[in-house]
Amino acid sequence: xxxxxxxxxxxxxxxxxxxxxxxxxxxxxxxxxxxxxxxxxxxxxxxxxxxxxxxxxxxxxxxxxxxxxxxxxxxxxxxxxxxxxxxxxxxxxxxxxxxxxxxxxxxxxxxxxxxxxxxxxxxxxxxxxxxxxxxxxxxxxxxxxxxxxxxxxxxxxxxxxxxxxxxxxxxxxxxxxxxxxxxxxxxxxxxxxxxxxxxxxxxxxxxxxxxxxxxxxxxxxxxxxxxxxxxxxxxxxxxxxxxxxxxxxxxxxxxxxxxxxxxxxxxxxxxxxxxxxxxxxxxxxxxxxxxxxxxxxxxxxxxxxxxxxxxxxxx
Ligand code: ASP
Ligand code: CP
Numbered sequence: 001x002x003x004x005x006x007x008x009x010x011x012x013x014x015x016x017x018x019x020x021x022x023x024x025x026x027x028x029x030x031x032x033x034x035x036x037x038x039x040x041x042x043x044x045x046x047x048x049x050x051x052x053x054x055x056x057x058x059x060x061x062x063x064x065x066x067x068x069x070x071x072x073x074x075x076x077x078x079x080x081x082x083x084x085x086x087x088x089x090x091x092x093x094x095x096x097x098x099x100x101x102x103x104x105x106x107x108x109x110x111x112x113x114x115x116x117x118x119x120x121x122x123x124x125x126x127x128x129x130x131x132x133x134x135x136x137x138x139x140x141x142x143x144x145x146x147x148x149x150x151x152x153x154x155x156x157x158x159x160x161x162x163x164x165x166x167x168x169x170x171x172x173x174x175x176x177x178x179x180x181x182x183x184x185x186x187x188x189x190x191x192x193x194x195x196x197x198x199x200x201x202x203x204x205x206x207x208x209x210x211x212x213x214x215x216x217x218x219x220x221x222x223x224x225x226x227x228x229x230x231x232x233x234x235x236x237x238x239x240x241x242x243x244x245x246x247x248x249x250x251x252x253x254x255x256x257x258x259x260x261x262x263x264x265x266x267x268x269x270x271x272x273x274x275x276x277x278x279x280x281x282x283x284x285x286x287x288x289x290x291x292x293x294x295x296x297x298x299x300x301x302x303x304x305x306x307x308x309x310x311x312x313x314x315x
Contacts, residue, residue, distance in 0.1 A: 002307045002314065003115040003124045006133045007180035009314050012157065015184060018302050018314065019143050020155050025301040028065065029294075038309040039068035045098040047090070048127070049075040049105040054269055054293055055127045055136070059102045062300035066309070071098065086110070090120050098122060100308055108132035108173075123307050131171050131233060137268055138177030140299040142185055144291050145223055148264050159186030164216055165206075167227035167249060167276050170197045171234065174268045175227060179205045192216040193227075193249065196238045213249050217259065224259070225266040226251050226277045246275050253280035264288050 003009065010018070028036055044063040048056055056072070063070045073093060075081075080089065090101065100123040103111040108130030115124035128134040146154055149161060163182050169175045169191050179202060182189050190208035191198060203209050210216035217224065229245065239245045246252070251265070256278060265287045271277055282289060306312055 002311060003111075003126075004135055004303055004307065004314055005112050005115055005124065005126045007135050007138055007177050007184065009135070010181070010184070011315055012184050014314050015139070015142070015181060016155070016157060018139060018299070018306065019146065021302040021305065022139070022143050022295070022298040023152075023155075025065075025298040025305070026295070028301070029298055034065050035067060036065065036305075037067050038305055039063065039066040041069075042100070042308060043069045043071065043096075043098045044100045044102065044304070044308075045093050045122075046070065046072045046127075047093065047101050047103045048073065049080070049103075049110070050128065052104055052127070054296055055104060055134075058293070058296040059125075059127060059300050061297050062304055065297070065301055066304055068304070068308075071096075086114070087117070087119050090114055090122075094120065094122060100125065100304070102127050104128045106130055125303060125307070128173055130173065131176075131230075132173050133177045133180075134173040134268075135177050135181075136296070136300055136303060137174050138181035139303070140292055140295040141174075141178055141225070141266065141268070142181055143295045143299055144266065144288050145182070145187075145264065147295075148288050148291065149222055157185040158182060161187045161223065162190070162221045163187050163223040163225060164190045164192060164219075164221035165225045165227065166192045166213060166216070166251070168197045168229045168238075169193050169202045169227065170199045170238070171230035172227045175202060176205075178225065183207070190216060190219070190221060194239060194245075214255070217255060220260065221263065223264045223266060224251065225268075226271075226281075227268070228270060228272055228276060242275060250275060251277045251281045253278045256281040256284070259286075261286065266292060268292065
C-alpha cells in the first residue's frame with residue numbers, strides 16, 4: 001500500500017517530481033473547468049480528529065478536482081464522543097467503500113498507526129499528527145519558495161536558498177516537515193525561538209540555531225517563515241506571557257521594515273496577528289501566505305494522483 005506519512009517517505013528526486021506534478025495541477029486549477037477524470041469512481045475520506053481550515057478544504061477540493069467522491073469526518077459531532085475507537089472508526093468508514101484516508105490527529109504517529117495496522121486497507125495521507133509531521137505542508141511550502149524565488153519555470157531544487165523558521169519549533173509539525181524537506185532539496189535552514197521552544201532534535205537537524213530573533217534576522221535569510229504559538233499543545237508555561245513573546249519573537253512592523261525587500265514572508269496559518277506576525281508583514285507584497293494556501297490544493301492533487309491514480313510509491 002502506498003502512503004504519505006512523513007517527508008522521509010520521499011527522496012530528493014521524488015520530491016522534485018511531486019513538485020513538478022503540482023505545477024501541472026496548478027495549470028488545471030487555472031482553467032475555467034478545474035477538473036480531471038483521474039479518480040472518477042474512487043472514494044476518499046477526510047478523517048479529522050483536530051480542527052483545520054486550510055488542510056481539510058484543500059484536500060477536499062483536490063480530491064473533487066480529480067473527480068473523486070469525498071466524505072468528511074470530523075471528530076466533533078461523530079460517534080467518537082460515544083467512545084468509538086480509532087480502529088472501529090476507520091473500519092466503519094472503510095466498510096462504506098472508502099479507499100484513501102486523509103488523517104489529522106492530535107497524537108503523533110496516528111497516521112502511521114492506521115497505515116501500518118492489520119485492520120486498515122486504505123492509502124493513508126498524514127494531514128498533521130500531533131507535533132510530528134505535516135508532509136503536504138512541507139511540499140506546498142517548498143513549491144511556494146521555488147516559484148517565488150527561483151521563478152515559475154524552474155523545475156529544480158532549492159539549492160542556494162536560506163530559510164529561517166521562527167517561533168514555537170517545539171510544538172510545530174510544520175517546522176519538522178520543512179526542516180526535513182527544505183534541506184533534502186538543498187536549502188540551508190536556520191531555526192530561532194526561545195530556548196524552551198527549540199527542541200534538541202530540531203537543533204540537530206538545522207544548519208543554524210539562534211536564540212535571538214534580531215540576530216537571526218540580521219543574517220539575511222531569503223525566507224522568514226513564522227510559526228504560530230501552539231497554545232493548545234502547551235501543558236506548562238513555556239513563555240512568561242504573550243506581550244513579552246510578541247516583543248521578543250514577533251515579526252513586528254519595525255522588524256519587518258529592517259528586512260530586505262526581497263525577503264519572502266511565510267506562515268502556514270492560522271495566524272495570530274499582533275502576536276507572532278504583524279499585519280504589515282502578513283499583508284505586504286513580500287508575503288507568500290496566500291500563495292501557500294493556493295499551492296496547497298495543487299500539491300494535494302499531485303499527492304492524490306500519484307498514490308491513487310498512478311498507484312506508485314512516492315520513493
Ligand atoms: N495549521 C498548521 C498545523 O496544523 C500550523 C498551525 O496550526 O499553527 O500544523
Ligand atoms: N496550515 C494548516 O495546516 O492549516 P489548518 O490547520 O487550517 O489546516
